Amino acid sequence: MDLEKLKKLREENFSKHKKKKREYYLKSKNKDIQAKYKDYKAIDYSKELNDENFEENIKLIAKKQKAHIEDRKEQIIHKIKEYRQKKKEYYKKNKEERLEYDKAYRERKKEKLKEYRREYYKKNKEKILERQREKRKKLNEKE
Structure with missing residues (x-):
């Protein structure tokens, strides 16, 4: 095979590959969009934000948020304690280095x-x- 044929063959293979890759990308993108928004409902803002429903909706949202926080309270407290413990250990481990650095910094x-x-x-x-x-x-x- 001569050089021109090889270049042409390479170009054709590359264009096929790009086309295949593009189709795969579009196919996976459509799947993601469908999966992502399958649980969402269309919101009618005229109903949601009118004077009668607005206050109830705000209270409902606040209750949901409070319940969510209460459910996670133990996890949050545990993570805070864990963070404090890690921080203490880090400072104990690097105490001498920090003191030396602070001294040089003050100077x-x-x-x-x-x-x-x-x-x-x-x-x-x-x-x-x-x-x-x-x-x-x-x-x-x-x-």
């Missing part, structure tokens, strides 16, 4: 803060000195 921040104060004082030296003079005068006047 970095300390240096940055010192530098910031130096710069601030250089920029605002006159204003700061003026404020200090005023405070001293007030103190002297009071005495």
Whole structure:
């Protein structure tokens, strides 16, 4: 076989594959949509949201939500306890590393803060000195 025939054959096979893949995708997509929405009913909002039914519907929804939460209460409490326990274990396990990191972090921040104060004082030296003079005068006047 020459190169042209091979290219043509490859192209045909590829187009068949794409077509087959597309059909499979569309088929599975239709299945998903049907399965997903099979339990849903069409909602008539004019009935649901009118003045008579609105309050009842809200109460019904609230009751359902409350019942759902009460059903899952034990599971939720269990998960919270489990999370706290995992967190405790993690902090015990990594205590030394955290302390070392915190120490280094404080040192970095300390240096940055010192530098910031130096710069601030250089920029605002006159204003700061003026404020200090005023405070001293007030103190002297009071005495």
